Amino acid sequence: MLNALIWLLGCQLAGEAVARVLSLPVPGPVLGMLLLFLILCARRSIPDDLRATVPGLLRHLSMLFIPAGVGVMLWRSLLAPFAWSLLLVVVMATLVTWLAAAATLHWLGRPVRGRSS
Amino acid sequence: MNGALEVVRHSPLTGIFLTLLAYRLAIALNRRCHGHPLTNTVLVGVLLVMLALWATGMQYQQYMEGARFIHLLLGPATVALAVPLYDNLHHLKRNAPALLIALVVGGIAGILSGAALGMLFGLPRPILLSILPRSATTPIAMGIAEQIGGIPSVAAACVIVTGIVGAALFGPLRQSLRRLDDLTLGFATGIAAHGVGTARALQLSETAGAFAGLAMGLNGLFTAVLVPLICSILRL
Numbered sequence: 499m500l501n502a503l504i505w506l507l508g509c510q511l512a513g514e515a516v517a518r519v520l521s522l523p524v525p526g527p528v529l530g531m532l533l534l535f536l537i538l539c540a541r542r543s544i545p546d547d548l549r550a551t552v553p554g555l556l557r558h559l560s561m562l563f564i565p566a567g568v569g570v571m572l573w574r575s576l577l578a579p580f581a582w583s584l585l586l587v588v589v590m591a592t593l594v595t596w597l598a599a600a601a602t603l604h605w606l607g608r609p610v611r612g613r614s615s
Numbered sequence: 616m617n618g619a620l621e622v623v624r625h626s627p628l629t630g631i632f633l634t635l636l637a638y639r640l641a642i643a644l645n646r647r648c649h650g651h652p653l654t655n656t657v658l659v660g661v662l663l664v665m666l667a668l669w670a671t672g673m674q675y676q677q678y679m680e681g682a683r684f685i686h687l688l689l690g691p692a693t694v695a696l697a698v699p700l701y702d703n704l705h706h707l708k709r710n711a712p713a714l715l716i717a718l719v720v721g722g723i724a725g726i727l728s729g730a731a732l733g734m735l736f737g738l739p740r741p742i743l744l745s746i747l748p749r750s751a752t753t754p755i756a757m758g759i760a761e762q763i764g765g766i767p768s769v770a771a772a773c774v775i776v777t778g779i780v781g782a783a784l785f786g787p788l789r790q791s792l793r794r795l796d797d798l799t800l801g802f803a804t805g806i807a808a809h810g811v812g813t814a815r816a817l818q819l820s821e822t823a824g825a826f827a828g829l830a831m832g833l834n835g836l837f838t839a840v841l842v843p844l845i846c847s848i849l850r851l
């Protein structure tokens with residue numbers, strides 16, 4: 499747990515620093531993910547502590563979005579006049595985006611890949 | 616009695632506790648409804664917290680005193696997505712060209728579909744511009760919206776709603792498109808619905824979650840470059 503947190507926070511902080519220094523339009527955590535991925539590729543294995551801790555952290559990833567979701571209520575007066583059309587646009591556009599990406603990937607790649615039941 | 620209530624209302628623990636409880640109840644409801652898309656855990660969790668704030672008269676800022684610690688964990692959790700991604704390195708190597716093309720097609724489709732549908736429904740220009748970067752993660756989307764003349768807070772709201780919509784669509788799409796494998800399901804979900812979609816994909820399998828996380832990162836980057844470009848080409 500301790501080592502895993504040091505790995506994760508270290509990579510995130512490094513990512514934040516790189517994003518700031520190079521003024522990249524990418525959030526620090528995304529660069530941190532890339533950095534940790536490159537480190538894992540370089541050492542060709544996952545540290546035991548990271549292997550043990552990460553599933554627990556990611557199992558309830560959904561919960562971590564709840565505070566940001568509640569924040570939507572702050573802008574209700576601004577959004578209220580268009581709420582329904584905005585929701586409809588977002589639903590349809592998300593569906594189109596998903597189908598475009600999935601169809602492309604499905605048609606391009608045909609090596610046998612797994613599907614969990 | 617009033618004093619006790621005040622203590623509870625002002626403790627940072629209340630925001631944390633409320634989030635945990637709302638999420639726990641959301642999971643229970645989701646299970647009882649056999650994973651019905653409208654019982655998505657983020658959607659129900661958010662609505663339950665809003666209901667609790669409304670019922671107790673608690674301010675959002677008071678709630679965030681504690682909830683920001685949960686929000687803060689999003690960073691390390693995003694970094695942690697590198698672990699399942701590394702576990703799927705063999706899939707990544709074999710499918711790298713296809714993944715890149717799917718990223719480009721999906722990313723462009725995301726921006727153009729938002730623009731076309733927004734115009735069709737007659738959304739005002741600042742709102743229209745704010746929905747374009749909605750498939751990126753929140754900080755990216757807010758930055759882009761500001762740059763192109765949208766409203767950052769509306770962009771943030773659209774990002775969250777998009778994520779919840781994408782996560783809710785995940786189940787029905789997977790059910791109706793049975794020929795798609797986990798890699799495709801995950802990657803498309805990460806492109807369309809960033810982190811919230813990734814969280815949903817992780818519930819299916821590690822592979823789906825890993826490629827959703829990868830797609831989320833790549834599309835965030837791609838969207839940041841592409842939205843201003845498309846705006847200037849289309850003169851939006």
